[in-house]
Every structure is written in structure tokens, then in C-alpha cells.
Amino acid sequence: MNTDLPVYIGRAIDLAAHEGYPGHHVYNALLEKNLVRDRGWVEFSVYPLFSPQSLIAEGTANFGREVVFTETERLAFEKEVLWPAAGIDPSRAEEFYAVQDLVKKLAYATNEAARQYLNGEIDPKGAATWLQKYALMDEKRAKQGVKFIEKYRSYVINYNLGEDMVRSYIEKRGGTEQQPQKRWREFEQLLASPRLPGDIRQGQPPVITILRSQNFLLTQKGDRNF
Numbered sequence: 601m602n603t604d605l606p607v608y609i610g611r612a613i614d615l616a617a618h619e620g621y622p623g624h625h626v627y628n629a630l631l632e633k634n635l636v637r638d639r640g641w642v643e644f645s646v647y648p649l650f651s652p653q654s655l656i657a658e659g660t661a662n663f664g665r666e667v668v669f670t671e672t673e674r675l676a677f678e679k680e681v682l683w684p685a686a687g688i689d690p691s692r693a694e695e696f697y698a699v700q701d702l703v704k705k706l707a708y709a710t711n712e713a714a715r716q717y718l719n720g721e722i723d724p725k726g727a728a729t730w731l732q733k734y735a736l737m738d739e740k741r742a743k744q745g746v747k748f749i750e751k752y753r754s755y756v757i758n759y760n761l762g763e764d765m766v767r768s769y770i771e772k773r774g775g776t777e778q779q780p781q782k783r784w785r786e787f788e789q790l791l792a793s794p795r796l797p798g799d800i801r802q803g804q805p806p807v808i809t810i811l812r813s814q815n816f817l818l819t820q821k822g823d824r825n826f
């Protein structure tokens with residue numbers, strides 16, 4: 601977690617869901633249980649950060665907030681528990697999140713800043729100005745955003761594009777907000793199997809199912825035939 605800049609109440613549940621439950625912690629625990637321990641695929645004990653796997657990891661971690669809470673449940677928890685605990689008057693919580701949701705729609709402006717900066721079309725200052733103008737960041741956050749792009753490069757797309765791809769994949773398979781059990785099941789299956797972004801874009805079954813259908817013997821511990 602980056603603590604260079606203050607973290608506000610609007611990020612509390614986001615961060616808990618993203619880093620902990622049902623995000624990264626659960627993702628890594630399920631990969632370890634299903635792939636490393638049950639199947640003996642020791643290569644899954646290593647997590648390559650700069651890899652397609654990170655789109656699934658960040659996308660599911662961001663989408664996790666909507667799996668663990670419906671919007672109504674989350675707002676009720678924020679107003680009744682979280683905001684009073686932080687000493688903040690919750691009477692304008694709905695309004696606060698309505699604005700946050702609108703700002704979130706500008707998230708792809710970050711990808712565009714990264715694209716232009718990494719392509720050498722704009723300099724760091726230009727990228728920071730872009731983020732302030734189109735992603736409504738304040739100056740400090742925009743500068744931090746540019747540093748992130750410098751260090752992690754195209755990794756930035758894993759958060760917003762990843763989240764949208766994961767949501768679309770799960771909802772297409774019936775895991776809508778109205779069907780929370782199905783949503784959980786699809787989410788768990790996505791976390792517990794080896795996937796690539798192309799798999800969820802086309803709504804394909806997991807790699808493992810494809811391999812099994814091609815008579816690869818994958819069900820026994822130690823089999824790693826691909």
C-alpha cells in the first residue's frame with residue numbers, strides 16, 4: 601500500500617477488499633491451494649508481477665468490493681459503522697460516493713497519460729498536467745501517478761481495464777448483483793484457476809478445461825504436461 605499521500609474514507613473498503621478479502625490475499629491463497637498444493641504445479645508458487653496474470657489479479661482485486669458488498673449493503677455499513685468510527689458525519693455519504701463514482705469513470709485517462717508518456721509523446725510534466733486535467737487529480741497525486749507509470753509502465757491498465765473485463769466476464773456468466781451466490785461462485789472459480797486475459801475477454805472456459813478436453817492428464821498430483 602502506498603502511504604505517501606493521505607488515504608481518505610472512500611478508499612477504506614476498496615483497500616480492504618483489494619488487498620485482503622476477497623482480493624489479493626484470497627487469490628494467492630486459492631492459487632497456492634488449488635495449483636501448488638493439490639496439483640503440485642510448483643511454478644505457481646512464483647508470482648511474476650509483469651505478466652498477463654496481473655490483469656486477472658488486479659482486476660479481481662478491484663472487482664472484489666462489488667462481490668463482498670452490494671452497493672446498498674456497502675453504503676449502509678459505511679453510514680452506520682465506518683463513518684461514525686472515523687468521526688465523520690455520514691449524512692452526505694451518498695452524495696460523496698455519487699461523486700466518487702463519476703470520477704471513477706475518468707480512470708482510463710490514466711491509461712492514456714501512460715501511453716503518451718511511454719511513447720515519448722509527452723514528458724513527465726505533460727503527463728502530470730494531463731492527469732490533473734482529465735483524471736481530476738490534484739497536483740501531488742498527479743505527480744505520484746507519473747512516478748507509478750515510470751516504475752510500472754503499462755501495468756496501470758490492469759486496474760481499470762482488468763476490473764471492467766472481470767465484471768463483464770462474471771456478469772455474462774450470470775454472476776450479477778441480483779444473483780450474489782452465482783457471483784461468488786464465478787468469482788471463486790476465476791481466482792482458483794490459471795487464466796489469461798484472453799480467456800476472460802472471450803468468455804472461454806479456463807485453460808485447464810481446454811487442456812483436459814484435449815486429453816492432457818491434469819488431474820493427478822505432479823502432472824504438468826503443458
Ligand SMILES: [Zn+2]
Pocket residue numbers: 618624657658661
Ligand atoms: Zn493490487
